Amino acid sequence: MTVYGSVLGLIGNTPLVEISELSPNPAVRLLVKLEGHNPGGSVKDRIALAMIEEAEKEGRVEPGQTLIEPSSGNTGIGLALVSRVRGYRLKVVLATNVSIERRQLLELRGAEIIESPGAEGSNGAVRRARALAAEHPDWAFLYQYANQANPNAHYNGTGPEIWRDCPTVTHFVAGLGTSGTLLGVGHYLKDQNPEVKVLAVEPPAGEIVDGLRNLDDGYIPPIFVENGGADLLDGKRIVRPRESIEWTRRLADVGIFAGISTGAALAGAIRTAASIESGTIVVVSADGGWKYLSTGAWTDDLDVVVERAKQITYF
Amino acid sequence: MPVQVNLPTVLRAHVGGVKTVTAEGSTVGEVLRFLVDRYPGLSGQVIDPNGSLHKFVNVYVNDDDVRYLSVLDTPVKDADDISILPAVAGGSTGAGEHHRR
Secondary structure, eight states: OOOOSSGGGGSSOOOEEEOGGGOSSTTEEEEEEEGGGSTTSBTHHHHHHHHHHHHHHTTSOOTTOEEEEEOSSHHHHHHHHHHHHHTOEEEEEEETTSOHHHHHHHHTTTOEEEEEOGGGHHHHHHHHHHHHHHHOTTSEEOOTTTOTHHHHHIIIIIHHHHHHHOTTOOEEEEEOSSSHHHHHHHHHHHHHOTTOEEEEEEOOOGGGGGGOSSGGGOOOOHHHHHTTHHHHOSEEEEOOHHHHHHHHHHHHHTTOOBOHHHHHHHHHHHHHHHHSSSEEEEEEEOBBSGGGGGGTTTTSOHHHHHHHHTTSOOO | OEEEEEOOHHHHGGGTTOSEEEEEOSBHHHHHHHHHHHOGGGTTTSBOTTSSBOTTEEEEETTEEGGGTTGGGOBOOTTOEEEEEEOOOSSOOOOOOSOOO
């Protein structure tokens, strides 16, 4: 065993686990990459470290400085971890409807939470953070939606790890949030084998879109545009809370305790598996199930859990 | 053939305030043009002046984003569920459903 210089050394090199017993097609292998094994508990540790290190390299930040970021949880938690270890102060703009575990995980690492209305979702949090950053020019705004270090962390880390562990991969499926994972891993895998298909899964937009006053309030992450996301993706599909929770439970049946967005990504992979002749599908599990225990996702009546899931951010 | 089209709040004012309208067409483009003809307020909202899908609009046929199918040429079958949604940042809640089966 290695002795790590700090907990940040544990970021990345997550395990890839075969779950082909869940595949509806015996000629399709299913593998899941468990990003919940990162020390902050999610895939976002990778970009938190990459964004801070890149900003340090460019001389945009130095320890002691205040960072601000809009986050539905995991990026904030990752940034809080890296900030604690590296000596930054962190403010996270958070929609009010995230699970209580996410809030506690931020607070225990010293992050300050600034609330934005839940109904405005991520769009509202992004707007608020942008306004605050403009008011406080001394704060550093890393902004995962527009930070090239986000997809780069996956191009340089997650993608090569998948290729190293499974060069026979034919399809890659992940959730679409900032689009960083899909862009970084997608480009890396297609650079190795242009035949690899890259598929995005997203939650229903829900009530957030009800808060939009006009279509031009819509938002496409700048990194998605700058990295040719629309040309990179081979498919994008909405997966609804019921199907997401059903597949989250099926994962628990094979011993994998993953967050609800993993169930959504797996649901997308299952549909793909059923529609192709043969192949190997790699699915990203963005986080473990710990932060979702309060939703009763594994234990309560499915209808009740589906209603609860609609009230929280799980992507 | 008739299909159901689910509209986001931001577009409902143009169709008399309802969530779902019936349209006809054998492709997504035909369905959208049918809607614009019937509800002129939608003009410029879903299809841009170049005749392409509006940048901030996503259209889904049975939950698949048509931008990654054949965009406006994506075929539509009887009883397909079509949803028009504004693009939003990821990490949204699962709240609400724009259509129920």
